[in-house]
Amino acid sequence: MVGFTLPASSTAKLTVMDISGKVLQMVEGDYSKGYNEVRLSNIPATGVLYYQLDTPTHSATRKMVILN
Numbered sequence: 001m002v003g004f005t006l007p008a009s010s011t012a013k014l015t016v017m018d019i020s021g022k023v024l025q026m027v028e029g030d031y032s033k034g035y036n037e038v039r040l041s042n043i044p045a046t047g048v049l050y051y052q053l054d055t056p057t058h059s060a061t062r063k064m065v066i067l068n
Helices: none
Strands: 002-006 010-017 023-031 034-038 047-054 059-066
Touching: 002 010, 023 034
Parallel strands: none
Antiparallel strands: 002 034, 010 023, 010 047, 047 059
């Protein structure tokens, strides 16, 4: 699960990548103002992954660790 906060309702795209930049999952949707969560499914990797959140006005990339 990846959580994020938006200052206003917006469309957003969440992209999960491995350390080499290979896209593992992409989720697009309309999200409300405030805190939102996206459930990740079928992530085949463990270890360090990156996720990028893109909205029409902002982009942010963060690191996460997946443990099984």
